Amino acid sequence: MYRILKSFILLSILNVSLSQKIGKLTPEVHPPMTWQKCSDGGSCETVQGEVVIDANWRWVHSEQGQNCYTGNTWNPTICPDDSTCSENCYLDGANYESVYGVTTSEDSVRLNFVTQSQGKNIGSRLFLMSNESNYQLFHVLGQEFSFDVDVSNLDCGLNGALYLVSMDSDGGSARFPSNQAGAQYGTGYCDAQCPRDLKFISGSANVDGWIPSSNNPNTGYGNLGSCCAEMDLWEANNMATAVTPHPCDISSQSVCKNDSCGGAASSNRYGGICDPDGCDYNPYRMGNTSFFGPKKMIDTNSVMTVVTQFITDDGSSNGNLISIKRLYVQKGEVVYQSSSTIDGIEGNEINEEFCTNQKKVFGDIDSFGKHGGLTKMGEALKGGMVLVLSLWDDYQANMLWLDSSYPTTASATEPGVARGSCSTTSGVPTEVEQQYPNAYVVYSNIKVGPIDSTYKK
Numbered sequence: 421m422y423r424i425l426k427s428f429i430l431l432s433i434l435n436v437s438l439s440q441k442i443g444k445l446t447p448e449v450h451p452p453m454t455w456q457k458c459s460d461g462g463s464c465e466t467v468q469g470e471v472v473i474d475a476n477w478r479w480v481h482s483e484q485g486q487n488c489y490t491g492n493t494w495n496p497t498i499c500p501d502d503s504t505c506s507e508n509c510y511l512d513g514a515n516y517e518s519v520y521g522v523t524t525s526e527d528s529v530r531l532n533f534v535t536q537s538q539g540k541n542i543g544s545r546l547f548l549m550s551n552e553s554n555y556q557l558f559h560v561l562g563q564e565f566s567f568d569v570d571v572s573n574l575d576c577g578l579n580g581a582l583y584l585v586s587m588d589s590d591g592g593s594a595r596f597p598s599n600q601a602g603a604q605y606g607t608g609y610c611d612a613q614c615p616r617d618l619k620f621i622s623g624s625a626n627v628d629g630w631i632p633s634s635n636n637p638n639t640g641y642g643n644l645g646s647c648c649a650e651m652d653l654w655e656a657n658n659m660a661t662a663v664t665p666h667p668c669d670i671s672s673q674s675v676c677k678n679d680s681c682g683g684a685a686s687s688n689r690y691g692g693i694c695d696p697d698g699c700d701y702n703p704y705r706m707g708n709t710s711f712f713g714p715k716k717m718i719d720t721n722s723v724m725t726v727v728t729q730f731i732t733d734d735g736s737s738n739g740n741l742i743s744i745k746r747l748y749v750q751k752g753e754v755v756y757q758s759s760s761t762i763d764g765i766e767g768n769e770i771n772e773e774f775c776t777n778q779k780k781v782f783g784d785i786d787s788f789g790k791h792g793g794l795t796k797m798g799e800a801l802k803g804g805m806v807l808v809l810s811l812w813d814d815y816q817a818n819m820l821w822l823d824s825s826y827p828t829t830a831s832a833t834e835p836g837v838a839r840g841s842c843s844t845t846s847g848v849p850t851e852v853e854q855q856y857p858n859a860y861v862v863y864s865n866i867k868v869g870p871i872d873s874t875y876k877k
Contacts, residue, residue, distance in 0.1 A: 440599045440607060440623045443481060443512030448472075448604060450549060451516050451524040455556075458869025462876070469556055471529060471809070473520055474545040475606040476618055479512045489619060492632040492640045505625035511601045520544050521860075528568075528864030531811040533578065534857035542638070542853060545810040547587070547606060548866075555589045555603050557804035558868060562737035565653060566727040566874040568865040571720050573858070574657035576840075577819045577847030579812055580861035581655045584805035585611050586648040586671045592622055599623035610648035610673040612666030612694040614681040616641035622675050629678070636815040636849070645681035647694050648673045649800035653728050658720035660823035660840030661712050662705075663728060663746050664698035665770065667788065667796035671803060684816050695791040697784065699775035701746065701768075702822070705839045707761030713841070718748050718755060723862075725749035729871055730801060741798025744770040749875050762835055770794075782836030811861050818847030 450470035458464040480488040488498050488509040499505030516522040520541050521532030535541040550556040558565065567582060574580050587610055588595060591603035599622065601607050609618060617639045619626055626642035633639045650666040670693055676682075682692025689696055703711040712718045727747045732739030746757040746769070759768040764781040767774050772794055779786040792799075813819065817826065823840035824847065825832040832838045867874035 440506060440601050440620050441510045442601050442605065443479070443510035445481070445485060446479075446513035446515065448513035450552065451522065451529070453524045453529055453548065454527045455548070455866035455868070456527075456874075458867050458873040460870050460873055462873050464867060464869065464874070470549045470552070471522070471524060471546045472549055472603065472606045473514050473516065473522065474547070474609055475511055475601065475620060476609065477520060477541070477544060478514060478605065480509050480619060481512065482508055483510065491637055494627050494630055499625060499627045502625045502628045505627045506598070506620075506623070509625065511605045511607070511620075522546065527866065528862055529809060530860055530862045531580070531809065533811055533859035534853055543810065543812040545609070545808060545812070547603070548807040548809070549603065553590065553602060553604050555587060555591070555806040557589050558584060558807055559737060559802070559804050560584070560730050560868060561741060561798060561801040562730060562732045562735060562739060562871075563868060564727055564729040564871050564874055566725055566865075566867045567654075567863055568723055568725050569654065569656070570723045570862040571656050571658050572722070573860050575852075575856050575859065576657065576659055576823055576842035577813055577849070577852040578657045578856065578859055579655055579814065579819055579822060580657065581808070581810045581812065582653050582863055583655070583808050584651040584653065584801075585609070585808055586673060586800050586803060587806040588673055589804070589806065592673065596623035608673060610646040612647070612650035612668055612698070613683040613696050614645035614647040614676050614692045614694055615683070616643070616645040616681055616685045618644075618646055621646045622673075633815065639815070641685045643678055645676040645683065645685070645692075646673060647676050647681065647692060649694070649797065649805070650698075651797065651801065651805060652698065654726055655822060657819075657823055659713055659842050660702060660704055662700045662702040662822060663744065663770070664700040665744060665788075665794065665797040666695050666698040667791045667793060667800065668694035669791055669796070671796065671800035690785060690787050693791070695787040697787050699770055699778065699788040699793070701757065701770050702839050703758045704841070705836060706758070706765065708758035709841070711758040717758070718750060722750060725865070725875055727875055731871075732798070738802070741794045741801060742771060744794075754875070754877055778836075784836065807866075809863050813849040813852050814847060815849050818849070820844060820847055823847070
């Protein structure tokens with residue numbers, strides 16, 4: 421209760437006088453991208469959409485065009501504090517292909533890893549929009565979500581992630597009128613890590629307490645974080661993959677401060693209102709080392725269709741979430757998620773029994789259950805969530821939690837430690853960026869509809 425009240429007071433303060441303004445130096449033109457809405461029987465209709473890049477990637481400048489933020493530090497003259505910086509700084513439009521390496525074609529989007537223009541851009545984070553000013557809200561409870569993906573060019577240490585978060589559909593501009601930029605400029609991001617590396621949160625600059633990263637030349641973190649529920653439909657490279665729900669006590673976007681955010685930037689990872697770990701299903705971690713990877717059952721050298729089903733207790737979109745199921749379609753064959761071979765953990769789907777047993781057998785903290793498990797995740801899904809399409813490398817843990825043995829201090833023979841076959845010395849971002857500058861991921865053929873309607877058996 422204290423944490424909720426604290427967030428409410430903070431949000432009220434942010435609404436008073438701060439601003440997140442729109443620059444006029446580069447026009448904002450969203451790349452178009454279609455997706456499909458399906459019905460029982462498999463008939464699907466095309467929906468016209470567009471993508472927008474996250475505000476955190478954008479040029480932030482003064483009215484005269486001077487950088488508000490360079491490298492991983494704020495300009496101390498323009499941005500001495502949150503309030504002054506918010507008044508002085510503008511978000512500008514994006515050159516999607518030349519600066520960020522993002523291109524679309526009909527129902528597909530390609531995200532390049534390293535793009536060299538006037539500067540060097542690493543990865544990107546995009547949101548699917550319903551129109552120029554609003555994100556598309558997906559309601560997938562009692563439904564399935566499918567897409568095609570090509571991860572053949574994503575090696576160890578990279579993560580092509582496609583997921584849902586409980587962002588405001590307008591980017592927060594209605595709740596925070598000071599946020600003039602809104603969804604049109606990719607504002608309002610949040611997730612279950614309650615990230616503190618965002619330059620603006622809820623219309624306010626995040627300057628106060630900003631600490632530049634010790635190993636990342638582009639990022640740092642401030643006092644504020646942005647929390648919301650997160651459903652990771654897909655985190656993957658060509659060596660490993662995971663599907664992971666992350667519930668929060670409050671599903672919708674909320675502001676946290678300092679250690680109350682939890683997550684990697686706080687003294688207590690589990691001190692926030694969200695579950696930073698989630699309940700993950702990684703086939704390799706669950707004992708099947710021959711299921712996913714190059715020339716394996718799901719061959720990551722080839723494009724695959726990924727289907728995630730959200731099963732409710734009454735089969736409706738208003739029921740309670742009881743299970744998350746995964747299947748693949750590749751080369752004309754339907755392949756269901758591999759089953760666990762770990763003693764004490766059964767099945768091939770995410771349900772409460774699986775999550776409880778997994779935390780117990782692996783010796784993990786049950787943050788998932790603490791924050792409401794599938795019940796809370798279902799509430800978030802029922803409210804509608806925004807689709808995120810991204811490509812990134814990991815300056816915190818080198819992506820070892822996805823594709824290697826982690827933690828590195830534990831034996832790989834211990835249950836839950838081995839998550840993929842990548843070396844524990846792999847994934848160092850400076851090395852990944854040098855070795856794989858031409859890496860990319862392609863997402864396409866996004867479909868949403870009733871169970872078993874978005875793919876052919």
